[in-house]
Amino acid sequence: MYEGPVQELIDELGRLPGVGPKSAQRIGFHLLTVDPADIDRLVTALRRVKDEVKFCTVCGNVAEGELCKVCGDQRRDAGLICVVEESKDVAAIERTREFRGRYHVLGGAISPIDGIGPDQLRIAELLKRIAEPGVSEVILATDPNLEGEATATYLVRLLRTFPDLTVTRLASGLPVGGDLEYADEVTLGRAFSGRRAVDA
Amino acid sequence: MYEGPVQELIDELGRLPGVGPKSAQRIGFHLLTVDPADIDRLVTALRRVKDEVKFCTVCGNVAEGELCKVCGDQRRDAGLICVVEESKDVAAIERTREFRGRYHVLGGAISPIDGIGPDQLRIAELLKRIAEPGVSEVILATDPNLEGEATATYLVRLLRTFPDLTVTRLASGLPVGGDLEYADEVTLGRAFSGRRAVDA
Structure with missing residues (x-):
């Protein structure tokens, strides 16, 4: 044209x-x-x-050198590993300033339709990191959608075999600033089942 | 970040x-x-x-050489000049295959807020083309918005001085495939005032 x-x-x-x-x-x-x-x-x-741009040899996050900013920062707690799908998820969590541990970037989520199985993700590298002494908790922070949940479920099954390892999943519930009225049933259901006691 | x-x-x-x-x-x-x-x-x-990418030395349209595809095509009617704001408007009109004349690209529309007056547009070049013999009609095809209408009005005043030159403006009316119900009042008003007799 x-x-x-x-x-x-x-x-x-x-x-x-x-x-x-x-x-x-x-x-x-x-x-x-x-x-x-x-x-x-x-x-x-x-x-x-x-x-x-390279990828961190430890966690798979984007990096300018061997290690990404997080893995290169000795002040970050190496006992806490937050598992995410992509580097942009690392950036999103870093913006909250709530997390002082390290990350592990899977490089995607299990999605048979797209031909992505566990072998295409950096799961072996994750298990190797957890097998080393000092890791106490793995936080599964994959996306709250079908593929992310499937990946988290798959990982839970694998991680069960590590004694003394706590495995957690990010809370599901109502988005802050949202309207209860417009929440979908699944989210509202999760908000109920995940309700917490309020300090009086 | x-x-x-x-x-x-x-x-x-x-x-x-x-x-x-x-x-x-x-x-x-x-x-x-x-x-x-x-x-x-x-x-x-x-x-x-x-x-x-250069700009056609005659009409101001994007071009790979001295002339754009349209100005380089001797079969196009040089007596008919369609005035548009941008090169992308040329492409849009070419897609209709309705027009066999030449173009003149102004390089924008009169917009005092953006600091664009007549001097910033290729109006002098247009007048020079029209002053040459052989041009019988100028079709004003600027955008049907505030800036485009102002530009068309400005050009009409200038072009009046050329005897034997027909100056036309693209028809305003209902978009084909649209719903009468959802047309804004200005468009619907234009569709009324511009109504045409139907061949029985």
Whole structure:
């Protein structure tokens, strides 16, 4: 439809997640009119991510060197491992500033439809870390959806074999700031079954 | 929040139109996990747009050489000039296959809030084209919004000075496939005032 290079860029942009044909076209034409230095900055950022970003050899989180920021920080409690699906989940939990332990990034969740079984995830690496002395608790923080729950259930079964290891799952319940009226039944049911005594 | 290069990429992506912080994060993490060849293709597409795309010296449309595809096509009627705001409007009209004339891309619309007056648009170039013999009709196809209407009104006043030139504006009315019930009052009003006799 468009002159060669413009269409090519629109096609490439359209491959990005959440970018439909209309957005790709809008971004493509926007880039035609910006300062060339803006495109250079984007190109540099893309190249740096491709060339410089590695994955932490311990936990699988994104890292600039051998270790990610969390694993490289000696003040973080190595006895507490929070298991998540992706690096972006690490970032989400770090934003809460509630957690002072370490992470383990699985690289996804069990999803037979997408051909992802336990062998495609970094589960063997997790078991190796837990087998070392000093790990007291594993917090399962996979997504609260079908795949995440399946993965958590699978991991619970494996982790049961470790004596003295506490395995916990993030609480399900009403999102803070939400309306009870608009909560779905499953969430509301979980909020009931997970209710807690209030300090008087 | 993230390791340097990842955050840098997310920041750059967040500057694109229609890409909010969440989408930027999603795209950024997606690019961490794709085949490096995919990033190379995107980088190449960006570089080519920056280096190879020029603007047609006649109409201002995007072009790979001196002239855009339309101006380079001798079969297109040079007596008919359709005035649009942006190159993407050319593409939208070309998709209809209804128009066999040439275009003139203004490079935007009059918008005092954004500091865009007539001098920032390619209006002088338009007048120069019309002053040459052979142009019989100018179709004003600016957007049907405040800025586009203001631009069209401004152009009508200028073009009145050309004798023997027909100036037309795209029809306003109900969008095909839409519901009359859901049309806004302005659109419905335009559809009434622009009603046409039906061939019996």
